[in-house]
Amino acid sequence: MSTPSILILPGDGIGPEVMAEVVKVIDWFGEKRDLKFDVSHDLVGGAAYDKHGTPLADETMEKAQKADAVLLGAVGGPKYDVLDFSVKPERGLLRLRKEMDLFSNLRPAQCFDALADFSSLKKDVVAGLDIMIVRELTSGIYFGEPRGIIKEGNERVGINTQRYTESEIARVARSAFELARKRGNKVCSMEKANVMESGILWRDVVTEIHQAEYADVELSHMYADAGAMQLCRWPKQFDVIVTDNLFGDLLSDAAAMLTGSLGMLPSASLGAPMDNGRPKALYEPVHGSAPDIAGQGKANPIACILSFAMALRYSFDLGDDATRLEKAVEKVLADGVRTADLLGEDGATPVSTSEMGDKIIEAL
Amino acid sequence: MSTPSILILPGDGIGPEVMAEVVKVIDWFGEKRDLKFDVSHDLVGGAAYDKHGTPLADETMEKAQKADAVLLGAVGGPKYDVLDFSVKPERGLLRLRKEMDLFSNLRPAQCFDALADFSSLKKDVVAGLDIMIVRELTSGIYFGEPRGIIKEGNERVGINTQRYTESEIARVARSAFELARKRGNKVCSMEKANVMESGILWRDVVTEIHQAEYADVELSHMYADAGAMQLCRWPKQFDVIVTDNLFGDLLSDAAAMLTGSLGMLPSASLGAPMDNGRPKALYEPVHGSAPDIAGQGKANPIACILSFAMALRYSFDLGDDATRLEKAVEKVLADGVRTADLLGEDGATPVSTSEMGDKIIEAL
Numbered sequence: 060m061s062t063p064s065i066l067i068l069p070g071d072g073i074g075p076e077v078m079a080e081v082v083k084v085i086d087w088f089g090e091k092r093d094l095k096f097d098v099s100h101d102l103v104g105g106a107a108y109d110k111h112g113t114p115l116a117d118e119t120m121e122k123a124q125k126a127d128a129v130l131l132g133a134v135g136g137p138k139y140d141v142l143d144f145s146v147k148p149e150r151g152l153l154r155l156r157k158e159m160d161l162f163s164n165l166r167p168a169q170c171f172d173a174l175a176d177f178s179s180l181k182k183d184v185v186a187g188l189d190i191m192i193v194r195e196l197t198s199g200i201y202f203g204e205p206r207g208i209i210k211e212g213n214e215r216v217g218i219n220t221q222r223y224t225e226s227e228i229a230r231v232a233r234s235a236f237e238l239a240r241k242r243g244n245k246v247c248s249m250e251k252a253n254v255m256e257s258g259i260l261w262r263d264v265v266t267e268i269h270q271a272e273y274a275d276v277e278l279s280h281m282y283a284d285a286g287a288m289q290l291c292r293w294p295k296q297f298d299v300i301v302t303d304n305l306f307g308d309l310l311s312d313a314a315a316m317l318t319g320s321l322g323m324l325p326s327a328s329l330g331a332p333m334d335n336g337r338p339k340a341l342y343e344p345v346h347g348s349a350p351d352i353a354g355q356g357k358a359n360p361i362a363c364i365l366s367f368a369m370a371l372r373y374s375f376d377l378g379d380d381a382t383r384l385e386k387a388v389e390k391v392l393a394d395g396v397r398t399a400d401l402l403g404e405d406g407a408t409p410v411s412t413s414e415m416g417d418k419i420i421e422a423l
Numbered sequence: 424m425s426t427p428s429i430l431i432l433p434g435d436g437i438g439p440e441v442m443a444e445v446v447k448v449i450d451w452f453g454e455k456r457d458l459k460f461d462v463s464h465d466l467v468g469g470a471a472y473d474k475h476g477t478p479l480a481d482e483t484m485e486k487a488q489k490a491d492a493v494l495l496g497a498v499g500g501p502k503y504d505v506l507d508f509s510v511k512p513e514r515g516l517l518r519l520r521k522e523m524d525l526f527s528n529l530r531p532a533q534c535f536d537a538l539a540d541f542s543s544l545k546k547d548v549v550a551g552l553d554i555m556i557v558r559e560l561t562s563g564i565y566f567g568e569p570r571g572i573i574k575e576g577n578e579r580v581g582i583n584t585q586r587y588t589e590s591e592i593a594r595v596a597r598s599a600f601e602l603a604r605k606r607g608n609k610v611c612s613m614e615k616a617n618v619m620e621s622g623i624l625w626r627d628v629v630t631e632i633h634q635a636e637y638a639d640v641e642l643s644h645m646y647a648d649a650g651a652m653q654l655c656r657w658p659k660q661f662d663v664i665v666t667d668n669l670f671g672d673l674l675s676d677a678a679a680m681l682t683g684s685l686g687m688l689p690s691a692s693l694g695a696p697m698d699n700g701r702p703k704a705l706y707e708p709v710h711g712s713a714p715d716i717a718g719q720g721k722a723n724p725i726a727c728i729l730s731f732a733m734a735l736r737y738s739f740d741l742g743d744d745a746t747r748l749e750k751a752v753e754k755v756l757a758d759g760v761r762t763a764d765l766l767g768e769d770g771a772t773p774v775s776t777s778e779m780g781d782k783i784i785e786a787l
């Protein structure tokens with residue numbers, strides 16, 4: 060097989076800073092573990108708009124389609140708030156998701172032992188927490204038509220459409236069941252079948268796929284509002300949660316915050332297998348572009364580094380190397396090394412973004 | 424003015440039990456404070472379906488339209504899960520909201536001092552918490568057309584429509600700003616303007632109403648996913664939150680759970696003023712029908728009793744009596760009186776649903 064390719068899109072805000080640390084990690088794996096990657100860089104979001112007048116140039120889209128894995132930093136910032144909807148930084152990210160057809164967004168909500176005190180939740184509620192939210196990422200109200208702001212009489216009317224086909228639901232359900240089999244073997248599906256017909260179809264299709272193909276996995280259903288409650292009350296009741304694009308957006312953010320590890324959480328967005336057997340894939344930290352601290356060396360690069368670990372595992376079948384990287388991160392945290400977002404305890408060693416990267420390389 | 428009328432719809436599950444305690448409280452106000460109400464009872468939800476084959480009979484709907492206040496217990500239960508979407512218990516509640524045009528749903532998320540330990544959040548994060556979520560209740564994806572499950576080729580497709588007009592947004596925004604003026608004078612509006620055009624219109628209209636009529640109130644905007652995060656991280660940053668029907672459903676449930684006081688939280692759903700100046704109004708506890716504990720005397724009647732307190736305040740302009748009732752509830756809690764949902768501390772006095780009602784009457 061030819062050298063696997065990685066396309067790096069640092070994006071906006073703290074994106075470039077945290078991505079610089081990932082590049083160090085990639086280099087380490089190249090030198091010490093002889094894992095060679097063909098790495099290229101390009102622009103997305105506001106950075107792409109500044110140069111090309113669009114948040115994702117067509118050439119970049121083409122490169123992303125061909126890459127074995129895309130690593131993305133973050134998009135957006137107040138500077139771009141005034142832009143028209145169609146060229147906002149977010150559209151670049153949404154175009155990548157949609158055109159690469161990355162339907163399965165894996166968002167682990169994990170509480171790192173060393174950081175359990177950082178949660179706003181009581182320690183016993185979050186310590187050891189390890190759940191996986193599988194969010195549908197290429198359909199639903201994010202992409203449904205008709206949409207827009209129209210004029211009706213004297214009034215403006217804002218319209219969006221939630222639309223799910225059977226096969227869209229089936230494929231993300233399969234991906235959740237597959238993951239569950241490698242974890243706690245439990246899936247909880249969340250929708251609002253009590254008020255939305257699209258939720259009824261969601262529930263029906265998940266149930267059908269379960270009965271036909273995954274009857275060995277334990278399946279439960281929950282209304283999304285009850286799900287939000289239960290995540291706040293006792294998140295350890297969950298193993299894998301599967302839900303639609305919009306609910307997944309809110310629920311995974313809430314879950315990430317609960318862990319106290321927001322600057323630590325990676326994500327993987329996976330599509331169908333390519334000719335070489337690897338899935339189309341994009342990896343990005345769950346945190347945003349944090350424009351308020353951009354360029355100050357304060358950002359925590361761990362979420363982005365752990366996103367690369369997910370790439371090792373899901374794109375390159377290098378589970379052992381992924382684990383090695385994750386363990387290195389855990390060791391550094393256990394040693395009390397902390398970026399600014401995690402300060403507050405006694406005895407912590409405050410470090411900058413790039414020092415954190417160096418410490419992780421050392422631990423490797 | 425003629426005697427004000429109250430329509431009581433106990434509904435399903437624990438609804439009838441908790442409502443029985445409200446009736447005691449209403450009677451107390453009649454005897455001791457000479458507040459006479461013309462009280463009638465009727466069916467909603469599964470109970471109505473069992474009798475009439477519909478979750479809300481037309482006669483009941485008519486009575487609700489004429490009542491000065493409707494008190495509702497809860498709807499739904501596993502027995503009705505098999506019913507067709509159009510006659511599910513929830514449709515009864517949704518019909519009431521829609522036909523009475525109750526566009527402004529007030530959901531206080533308040534942490535009772537005596538119960539701060541019950542939250543899964545750290546005590547300092549929730550103690551003293553008092554925020555008000557104003558949820559739009561008669562539009563958005565709950566009611567938008569087209570909707571349904573259709574067949575396209577071989578596939579089923581589930582469709583729902585989010586639709587907001589300018590005036591629908593404007594009226595709920597006004598109701599949030601009015602409330603804020605009587606509280607902390609701050610409103611945070613939540614939507615997904617970064618991905619939904621209906622969110623852009625929401626943000627624009629809220630901003631316009633603010634500038635034109637409520638510039639003295641502090642207004643901020645937040646994406647709903649960030650809002651879910653911030654509610655979990657540091658809810659005390661908020662005073663009034665205004666958001667759409669679906670986001671409001673999830674966010675208010677999460678907020679309610681955070682307070683640790685789920686069995687304690689009331690809600691008011693208000694519409695336009697009637698001829699007598701009173702708003703159309705429905706009051707209900709935030710908790711559901713809890714079929715697992717129904718009929719066992721375990722349910723906590725406080726949320727339903729506090730919903731009646733909201734009725735005294737918002738429908739009958741009896742703020743002092745509302746406060747008196749709220750203080751009685753606080754006293755009973757401070758005395759360590761607890762229904763089953765709140766047991767766990769040392770020194771608590773366990774009571775049944777009806778004993779809790781009696782204790783509150785005593786405290787009055």
Ligand SMILES: CC(C)[C@H](C(=O)O)[C@@H](O)C(=O)O
Nearest residue numbers: 135149152153308617618648
């Ligand atoms: C940036 C934004 C478009 C995006 C989303 O809403 O999906 C983000 O919130 C996320 O969760 O990845």
Ligand SMILES: CC(C)[C@H](C(=O)O)[C@@H](O)C(=O)O
Nearest residue numbers: 253254284499513516517672
């Ligand atoms: C019972 C259900 C229809 C309802 C809703 O979704 O609005 C409930 O969850 C609520 O929040 O009042």
